[in-house]
Amino acid sequence: xxRALLQPHRLGLLALALALVVWAGMTLRWDWIxxxxxxxxxxxxxxxWLLVLSTxxxxxxxxxxxxxxxxxxxxxxxxxxxxCTVVRGTPLLLQIWLIYYGLGSLFPQYPWIRQSDxxxxxxxxxxxxxxxxxxxxxxxxxxxMRGAFKSVPHGQLEAARAYGFSRWSVLRRxxxxxxxxxALPTLGGETVLQLKATPLVATITVIEIYSVASxxxxxxxxxxxxxxxxxxxxxxxxxLIALGFRWLERRYATGLV
Amino acid sequence: xxxxxxxxxxxxxASAALLALEPPGWGGNLLRxxxxxxxxxxxxxxxxxxxxxxxxxxxxxxxxxxxxxxAVYTTVVRAVPELILILLLYYAGTDLLNQALRxxxxxxxxxxxxxxxxxxxxxxxxxxxxxxxxxxxxxVPRGQIEAARAYGMSRVQTxxxxxxxxxxxLALPGLSNLWLIATKDTALLAIVGFSELTLETRxxxxxxxxxxxxxxxxxxxxxLMTLISGKVFSWIEAHFRRGQAGARA
Numbered sequence: 130x131x132r133a134l135l136q137p138h139r140l141g142l143l144a145l146a147l148a149l150v151v152w153a154g155m156t157l158r159w160d161w162i163x164x165x166x167x168x169x170x171x172x173x174x175x176x177x178w179l180l181v182l183s184t185x186x187x188x189x190x191x192x193x194x195x196x197x198x199x200x201x202x203x204x205x206x207x208x209x210x211x212x213c214t215v216v217r218g219t220p221l222l223l224q225i226w227l228i229y230y231g232l233g234s235l236f237p238q239y240p241w242i243r244q245s246d247x248x249x250x251x252x253x254x255x256x257x258x259x260x261x262x263x264x265x266x267x268x269x270x271x272x273x274m275r276g277a278f279k280s281v282p283h284g285q286l287e288a289a290r291a292y293g294f295s296r297w298s299v300l301r302r303x304x305x306x307x308x309x310x311x312a313l314p315t316l317g318g319e320t321v322l323q324l325k326a327t328p329l330v331a332t333i334t335v336i337e338i339y340s341v342a343s344x345x346x347x348x349x350x351x352x353x354x355x356x357x358x359x360x361x362x363x364x365x366x367x368x369l370i371a372l373g374f375r376w377l378e379r380r381y382a383t384g385l386v
Numbered sequence: 387x388x389x390x391x392x393x394x395x396x397x398x399x400a401s402a403a404l405l406a407l408e409p410p411g412w413g414g415n416l417l418r419x420x421x422x423x424x425x426x427x428x429x430x431x432x433x434x435x436x437x438x439x440x441x442x443x444x445x446x447x448x449x450x451x452x453x454x455x456x457a458v459y460t461t462v463v464r465a466v467p468e469l470i471l472i473l474l475l476y477y478a479g480t481d482l483l484n485q486a487l488r489x490x491x492x493x494x495x496x497x498x499x500x501x502x503x504x505x506x507x508x509x510x511x512x513x514x515x516x517x518x519x520x521x522x523x524x525x526v527p528r529g530q531i532e533a534a535r536a537y538g539m540s541r542v543q544t545x546x547x548x549x550x551x552x553x554x555x556l557a558l559p560g561l562s563n564l565w566l567i568a569t570k571d572t573a574l575l576a577i578v579g580f581s582e583l584t585l586e587t588r589x590x591x592x593x594x595x596x597x598x599x600x601x602x603x604x605x606x607x608x609x610l611m612t613l614i615s616g617k618v619f620s621w622i623e624a625h626f627r628r629g630q631a632g633a634r635a
Contacts, residue, residue: 138451139454141451142455214612217566219570219608219612220571220573222573222576222584223601223604226588226591226597226601227597227605230592231598321464339467353477356473356474363470364462364466
């Protein structure tokens with residue numbers, strides 16, 4: 130690792146990168162940071178929990194979607210395949226707007242929804258953002274899980290059945306763990322894509338880290354600095370996701386046949 | 387309109403009127419938006435492929451500095467949200483171009499949304515295409531390339547006659563995926579105010595307040611684009627896989 134960095138041309142490139150950073154620190158404007166610091170942290174927090182919750186909910190939906198397509202009867206497989214095709218075939222931005230503006234304009238027409246206990250939440254934007262992001266992740270991962278379920282050797286499932294495992298315990302103890310382990314590398318990449326999708330929810334007034342940066346741009350007319358800082362933040366999060374999945378792969382995906 | 391259909395769906399006639407091609411219907415706007423989405427997607431995809439070929443060749447055969455810079459390019463583009471890249475490249479690109487123009491004594495110009503959209507999405511696509519093509523080129527058996535070189539073909543000839551045709555079937559699934567991403571990424575240009583399908587849809591929806599009608603209609607248009615291009619790509623793939631060992635259409 131260190132030795133790879135010490136090649137002469139890399140040293141030159143590193144020096145160049147360092148010079149760029151120093152130049153950026155000296156000449157660009159960073160005086161807005163103290164004023165927007167707290168807002169930025171709150172935005173970062175919201176981005177992170179939107180990401181984590183939507184991947185978790187999306188994955189929980191993706192397992193049945195993939196299972197239905199890989200082994201389900203036609204009346205389950207066909208709707209699941211259609212759901213995945215529709216989600217993967219239309220832009221996420223359109224889905225977000227459909228859910229937020231469409232459902233958001235539909236719900237107030239029903240008095241029983243307005244009187245329900247959920248209404249205070251349904252008037253905010255984040256439940257719609259979370260729903261749209263989760264459904265999108267479920268659509269993409271349903272397809273991934275379909276391939277993963279299919280790639281587990283059939284003989285193993287038959288052997289488990291022959292040992293007297295019930296269908297449910299075959300799924301729980303053999304099929305699902307192996308399918309997940311096989312899907313892990315793809316899931317890591319897809320989770321980074323999900324991170325890259327989160328700023329879209331800023332268009333429906335959810336205040337996450339991207340919308341904080343655009344607010345800085347609108348308030349102070351500083352264009353590049355917030356965007357550059359934002360790019361760094363996203364790269365750091367993407368790096369952490371990649372590291373996390375590499376750890377998971379080492380832990381769970383070794384010794385697969 | 388059939389009786390049973392209107393009974394099943396009472397708002398159908400109103401929706402059909404809203405989607406009519408002639409004003410006051412908004413169908414024409416949606417189709418115009420779809421056309422500009424397709425143009426941008428096609429331009430960005432082509433630009434991305436050109437960048438991708440260059441990037442892949444640079445990553446495989448370039449000098450150490452070129453390789454490192456290409457690694458930085460693909461890593462950064464694949465880790466930073468497209469939306470931020472679009473904003474950064476859009477503002478920075480216009481700024482740099484105008485500064486260059488001013489330095490040479492020309493008057494600053496306004497970059498058209500179309501050119502900016504194609505340029506920015508093309509750079510994003512280029513990073514993904516680099517990785518797809520690099521993988522494909524790497525899986526061309528080494529012996530074939532060496533044989534071509536041994537026959538006395540130049541590097542360019544080897545690439546044109548051997549490497550390129552051999553890697554194309556391997557690259558096509560990745561490239562078709564990229565094309566689908568390109569059609570969907572055009573929607574991001576709605577945020578910088580370029581009137582492609584998604585922005586036209588939103589304008590139509592918010593001025594008529596018929597959100598479901600318009601968003602579902604343009605979802606159907608996008609889906610149609612995706613499904614048709616899926617068919618076209620699988621046809622192309624079958625065409626280029628002819629005569630390959632273990633070929634399966």
